Amino acid sequence: MRIVCVGAGPAGLYFAISAKLRDAGHEITVYDRDPPAATYGWGVVYWDDLLDVLYRNDPESAREVTARSVLWQDQEVRVHGSGGEQTAHFGGYGYSISRSALLDVLTRRASQLGVDVQYGHRVADHSTLPEADLLVAADGANSGIRGQSAAFGTRIDVGLNPYIWLGTDQAFRSFVFSFEQTSAGWIWFHAYPSIAGISTCIVECSPQTWHSLGLDVLGRDQGVRLLEDTFKRALDGHRLISRSRGAPAHWQRFAHVTNETWYHGTTVLVGDAAHTTHFTLGSGTRLAIIDAVVLAHSLQKYLAVEDALREYDRHRRVELHPVQAASRTSMAWFEHLDQYIDRDAVAFAHAMSVRHRSQSPWHHQLHIATQIAAVRTARRAFATGRRWYLARRRGDGEDAQSRRTGRLPCPPGLDQPGNRDG
Known part of the structure; x- marks a missing residue:
């Protein structure tokens, strides 16, 4: 099959890897x-459930991702307010990897498997692409491929709060939420x-605070210096x-993307082109990679492309409904932060932890206990x-059945409709 994929992010590259493996x-x-x-x-950021998927699907690239990731704990x-500084604690752990390192690993693996990855190739119109049996739109939330057809039933709702995705040379070892009260209102990261010595730092605030601080009119460097001064205590x-391996960061508002269908004809959407989830959930990369695996598995399972796309769309769109609902709830919670932040830090942190899902009756007691060292x-x-x-458990690589049959294991959810990945 001749396949053209637009977008060399995690969704596009991992789909190419997964399809080639099959x-x-x-x-x-x-x-x-x-x-x-x-x-x-x-x-x-990601968690063990993504590592399970990566090791089942392609142990070779999974080992590289693991080697280039860092662990964060707790x-x-x-909360830095007029009453001084308060700190509350959650348990848990997770992993993070720089986006550039992840793309390096996936690009090398795709090329090793015979995928032709071409950079510096802007696709203004899909009619300019070579003829193919399948066109995969992995070109992000502002997908140009998706935008050329109304058949997907795309809806984009833009969030209220401005945010900016920065780095810092403050080497955090935990996942830190820091809320700073200013004369213009609350701002947080x-x-x-x-990676070693560098942390990701996503700054967010209400539109009113953003305008009052002048962040809407300051130049990029001036705005970053203002944020450094605002978070001087938190950043020590x-x-x-501002700049990583691309253009300097800029303020934006989150685009919540949904589609009535994820395929039309022989064009299919994956990753952010199909759906977005707010960054406070930390699920975007995981969901994109699972899209890629499920689509590749569907193409292996069904001879007809249309049947494969229909099955992919049916499973993944159903599975994403509750995840996107949780995403909207999480985004709205931070947009109405003033309703919660007048509580003490422990109560505020508990409200944050239950913002998008119900919790067991003992959750609050565990939260209180976690404040004890x-x-x-x-x-x-x-x-x-x-x-x-x-x-x-993951160290075995491919499972025994995969080695016997030569078929890769079914991704979670595809043949088990009752499972969900969110």
Whole structure:
């Protein structure tokens, strides 16, 4: 099959890898508008469930992703208000990897498998692309391929709060939420380690605070310096960094993308072109990669492209409904932050933790207990054991049936409709 993919982000590259692993005879070309090594943003976060998917699907690239990732443990909520500084704690752990490192791994693996990855190739119109049996639109939330047809039933709702995706040379070891009260209102960041010595730092605030601080009119450098001064305590004097391996960061508002269908004819949407989830959920990369695996599996399972796309659309769109609902709820919670932030830090942090999902009756008691240092130490010890167990379980690589049959294992959700990935 001749396949053209537009967009060399995680969705496009991992689809190409997954499709090639299932059928080496596919002729796959991936086009990306940016030059090699250019990317936007800093780090992406993920959890063990994504590692499980990566190791089942392609242990080779999974090992590289693991090697280039960093572990963060615990979460802190810091509130700097008129009453001084308060800190609350969550348990848990996760992983993060710089976006550029992730794309490096996936590009090399795709090329190794025979995928033709072409950079600096801007696709203004899909009619300019070579003839193919399948066109995969992996070109992001502002997908140009998707935008050329009304058949997808695209809806884009723009969030209220401005945000900017920065880096910092403050090497956080935990996932940190820091809320700073200014004369213009509250402004906050979400920060987590990305690579050694560098952390991702996403700054967000209400439109009123953004305008009152002058962030709408200041130049990029002036705006970043203002944010450094605003978060001087939280950053411990460290600097914020605007430019990664692409253009400088800019303020934006989140685009919540939904589509009535994810395919039309022989064109199919994956990743942010099909759906977006607010960055406060930290699920975008995971969902894009699962899209890629499920689409590749559908193409292997069904002889007719239309049947494969119909099955992909049926499973993934149903699975994404509750995830996107949670995303909208999370986004709205931060847009109405003033309703919650007048509480003490522990109560505020608990409200944050339940913002997009119901919790078990004992969740609040565990949250209160986690404020005790000895309990946090015990939770970290338990998490260490859990990571060891999961890593040992994943260490076998391909499962035994895959080695016997030569077929890769079915991704979660495709043949098990009751499962969901969110």
